[in-house]
Amino acid sequence: MRCITDIIEHHLKKILNESPTGMIEIKRSELAHLFQCVPSQINYVISTRFTLEKGYVVESKRGGGGFIRIRKVKHASKRTYFxxxxxxxxxxxxxxxxxxxxxxxxxxxxxxxxxAKLMRKSVSREVLTLPVNVRDQVRAGLMRAWVAILLADKGE
Structure with missing residues (x-):
């Protein structure tokens, strides 16, 4: 059985994908009520599953009329994306x-x-058994090389 964080993430991605604007606004308390969880659980999902690295921009306004706005980042071209x-x-x-x-x-x-599984494994701590600062630099080098290859494969 999936955990509540996976279920909330799936729900948010589903409504985001269905949004004609590529953006959704939600109320933390309403979402917490819908999933019968505490609002901090919603915060956790948003802060860990909707990051800039994953291609999302999140804005929030606190208070009585507060909201959380999630937007999927879209790029003008593949070149810009890479x-x-x-x-x-x-x-x-x-x-x-x-x-x-x-x-x-x-x-x-x-x-x-x-x-994705191959890439994840090859940049893992278990494979890159180096001192932390060197490991993070080697990991970045591998990933930059992959991005260059993917960009070339896309004909950009």
Whole structure:
């Protein structure tokens, strides 16, 4: 059985995909009531599953009329998309952020689930058995190389 965070994430992605604007506004308390959980559970889902690395922009306004706005980032071209990824990767990237970028590539249909698994494993701590600062730099180098190959494969 899936956990509540997975269920909430799936629900939000579903309504986001159905939105003609590519954006949704939700009330934290209403969503918490719908899923019979505490509002902090909604905060957790949004802060961990809807990150910039995964291709989302989140805005929130607190208070009585408060809301959370989630927008899927869309890029003008594949080139812009890959440029943004390269900037996010940078010269050093920790494992969780790398996995978020890989998930974004998979969710956006750039890579398959199998390719995502291969990439995730090859940038894991278990494979990159190096000191942390070196490991994060090697991980970033691998990911920049993959992005360059994916961009070339897309004919950009």
């Amino acid at each position: 440029d943004v990824l390269l900037k996010q990767i940078g010269q050093s990237i920790h494992q969780a952020a790398a996995e978020d970028v890989i998930d974004r590539l998979r969710d956006d249909g750039i890579i398959t689930e199998r390719e």
